[in-house]
Amino acid sequence: MKTFPIHYLMISLIFPLLLTAKAPDLTQGQGVPAKGVKDWNLGPTGARGWIYSDKYSTSEARQIYVTAVEKSSPAYKKLFVGDVVLGVGREKFNDDPRRVFGRAIANAEAKKGGLELLVWRQGKNLSVNLKLQSIGKYSSTAPFNCSKSDMILKQACEFIAQDLKKNKRRSNWIVRSSNALALLASGDPSYLVPDRNEPKSFKYNNL
16 A cells, blocks of 8 residues: 655645735835735724735734725824724734724724724834714624614714715616615615605615
8 A cells, every 4th residue: 555755745734834825014115915906994983994815804914004084084184095003002913903993993982982093104103093983882782772783873874875865876786776775774764755665765766
């Protein structure tokens, strides 16, 4: 019986590891890769950021590259395109940035809204403080019987409704359909005219 050489086994185990891409260090001149077009909404901060991902998994990333900042948002004139968020508080990310960032936002909203970020900008590490809306904690049954979930849903629907009015011919039909379904699912009669049981009466049915 032939035996499988041990060095072949070692190569078969190690070779895939050598092919695994490593997250770039965005503070060392390793910019966002040319194919790194996917960025993420950074919650209620009003900023968006690119996070290294492998098949949409960001578990190996430890930095967030700021790609956009919405005017009049908490991040406006606080964060700038090209900033690299290294962590929250004074600690660098030691886990998936999306998870850590999300928990930090929830903690800030549950208190007075203060969110401190550790940011790299033009060669220097800075402490940047954002002021989020204080809307309390999620209930143990969230999203059901949860005042915070209700508030987020209400604000989201108001934003969607205003956006649909401004962009009545938005080209992406998937976005249009998803937005319309979100408003219908809210159960808010103000988004229906005048009979909520009649699909034709939906304000935004021509979108």
